[in-house]
Amino acid sequence: METSEKSSTKADDMRLVARIRAGDQHAMAELYNRYAKVVYGVALRVLQNAEAAEDVLQDVFLQLWRNPDAFDASRGSMAAWLAVISRHRSIDRLRQRRPETDIEECIIACGRDLSEETERNLVIEKVRQALAEMNPDHRTVLELAFFQGLTHTDIAQKTGEPLGTVKTRIRSGLQKLREKFAA
């Protein structure tokens, strides 16, 4: 019997991963229904190209099918993990390079249960608020680094800021985000 989407919880995510490990294709379809918007949305934002974003979407879920144990459910949320993997794969594509980070190595720590869409929407709202409240210089640097995949050297050239300042702004931007959720 397939799990109802209404009862989606982190425990359900773990059950889905266990079923995927056993080769259950329906479980994969359920996981896709739950998180395709996250993976596709991130890829589309980075790549600005629907076809390329679809390829990343395909790649991310196919990797999960091949290696479901890569996700460490004890530490993080599936949504945040998939979002990071999608971003990395999109940047790899943007830079036309081979993947640098193995999905198994990408362990994230995210204390929030993001498997419920309502909770996810609340978190998204909070992140948007944190970005809006952030110093515009810090926000710009963070967005250039994360969503446009610019290196800190590229950003320093683009903004005319010293390299050290760019590094500091990336760090403090992420710090501000973390503080928002710790508050």
Place this chain on the structure above:
Amino acid sequence: MRTHEQLADDLALYALDELTGSERSELEQHIETCAACRRELQMLRGDLGLLALVSSGPQPPARSKERLMRAIAAEPRGVASAESTPARERSLWAVLVPSLAALGLLLITVALLRSNSRMKDQIADLGNRNREQSGELGRLDEELKLLSSADAIHVSLKPQNTAPQAGGTAIFSPSQKRMIFLASNLAPLPTGKAYELWIIPAAGAPIPAGVFKPDEHGNAAMVGQKMPEGVEAKAFAITIENETGSDKPTSPILLTGTVS
């Protein structure tokens, strides 16, 4: 060789997948041996995960799901290729198979080493939690030891020239939702019976809060009892019930105390 602080300074760039070459490999070597940096890297990736979520939204075209399901169906789990190998290719396989096996073993070894490092992290986390819980358990155990030790001296204050009266004290904290209960001079119980403590809420039926038996002196203590969520205690009461406990009081109330 860079210091820990210098390497930790680059963790955010590493989390962004930006470091390359020697900078990347030097930091990766450091992360292998530095639990603090591993933890911070995981936290940074968690931060990036939250940041990435702001782009969540557009629904991918339906064909994407169909394409994925087709790809998955073409890769059933645990099914080896049943195709026979042409004879002319066998000599090549005879060379390739041992090489691939060796490469496979090497990859497995690397994967095991990585997995080992991750497990060490998890064991360290569990160890910390275990130590915290052992500490808490130790403190509670000390309280219990004092209250139940054979040489514990219980002094009950009462009016002079009267027979000892059974009594009890419930100490609870609404904010911590925990409770300690102490009783003295309780009468011995019939076989198969025990005293049961009840929380009398402001509204609704009494809520069972623990079953206990007094020692030979009539003294008893329950420590570390949890208070039920969302219940405002109006009073506490004691009845005698079967030693397995009861869902509702079935005998007259022996002791009662109102929350002032």
